[in-house]
Amino acid sequence: MTEDALLAEMRALQDNVPGITGTAVASRDGLIVRADTGGVDPDNLAAIAATWLALTQRMSREVGQGTLREAMTRSTGGYVAVYAIGASAVLVVIGDEGLDVTRLHRESTATREVIEALLSGPPVSARTA
């Protein structure tokens, strides 16, 4: 099941980066594809994330900064980051105050590639290392 492979990839990211408390993959039109967020409402999360990604990508273009890599909020209680997955989806990462941000930058790239392949191609197995 693609859904299982998606979750496995999301879980792998969470295991690899200390401080991630939840992840979600949403469609660009704001619908939740897969959520692994514990208590956070996935439908609200998906809607906000899709809008936010679109806005920040627009901002990047507006100021002539090329392709958006990551949009991140930092609050007293932690972080939320969104990433584009190809042209069709959004990856949301929620982390607490101790999130290893540097590590997230590194690890999210591979995660995004795998998820993009899972969503747009024939079924592929999740990465195993």
Next chain:
Amino acid sequence: MSARSWGPADGPLGPLDQALRDCAAARFSGELHVIGAPGGMICLADGAVSAIETPWSPSPEVILLRSGRVTSADWEAAFTAATVARGRLSDELVTRGLVGAGELEAVLRTALADAMFAFAAGFVDTCRAEAGTPDFEMPLTPGAEADGLVAEALRRMEVLADFPGPPLHARARVTAAPRAAARRETTPDDGHDGALALIDGRRTIRDLAFARGRGLYVTTLEVARMRGNGLIAVPAADGQHPGDEDGDPQRKAAAVGPTAAGLPRRHKDRPAQPKRTGDADGRSLPAVLRLLRPRADGGPQAPRTVLTSNELGGM
């Protein structure tokens, strides 16, 4: 000593032990980068430790905020004022009466000890020193003697080693045992200072520490006690999760502590293979899965295909 590296070494702290001693002898000021799991950064002033950052140990800010000692509104106000006045956040907090000077120093010192413990509990691969005058939010001034922090970290490792059962890994997920539910109902304070309420099967020991605003060490102690009381379960070092009903093979969790030969374990945060999944968030899988595929003409996105789980059955 302007720049220097220390390669892999034996012992719970790996090369960090020697690195700290060398920095103390040289009265080094600057950043000591710790590469490992966890990695982090140690800020040194005149060879003494003034601040440590690591993803496994809550910072003094997290401790003060999460415990409710300082409200986030008061914190933000102090932070803004300190930044504008180019002063120290610690001074601003004390001036505003948000925290006592002695209390803040105690919090800073215990946080440093906890961060050092986090390095000892994890795995330090290499260290690299960069001279300079780093700018940290709440440095301990004057700094703490590194050898005292190291001794305290090792003492804590020994205390934990005395608990029965397999070693507790900071990133192992903690699950409540069936007994815990009954306990929560009958004991208003669960006897573990609210820790039991936060255990949801997702949070690791490290996550619990951050969620409560307590140190990694005291949280690990609490978890060890709860495990001893049969209230919780933690996956053992070989990755087998006791009480896993459907028998899914679990990801291996790395063990901490030296191997039988006394050598440090090579610890990797990265799992050997991704965990096979059950249901992620306790709800039944949706009957319909929408897949979006980019349109060939690059036009606006719209769902091209709606597939039922039956149709997906072969995927």
Next chain:
Amino acid sequence: MGTSLQEALHQVLAAEGVRTVALIDIASGMVVRFVGEPNPGLATAAVSLADEARAARGLLGPRPGGDLEEIAAVTDSGLHLSRVLLDKPGEGFLLFVDVDRARANIALASLRVGQFAPAVLA
């Protein structure tokens, strides 16, 4: 000139018969700071005292009159007084004082410690 915490501990140390003063973190048993005579048994005592404080609190439970205030131990050469300070964050601290019995009695020492305790974390 030391920090506020250091000076407050020194104030307690200045009392008659006081040999060692230490601030102990109850949750971890760690000696956060100490002043006075180096005491080789301090680290071990700190862990035990912290455990005792937690056990006593567990026994006493929340009471209308208040929580655990002080632990006193009498040894052949000294008095160990541990006064509980502050609840948040964490489980609080102990202000530990080692007093020479030949030079001060328990009542006097306790009084003195009680006078200076509030200043330690302030």
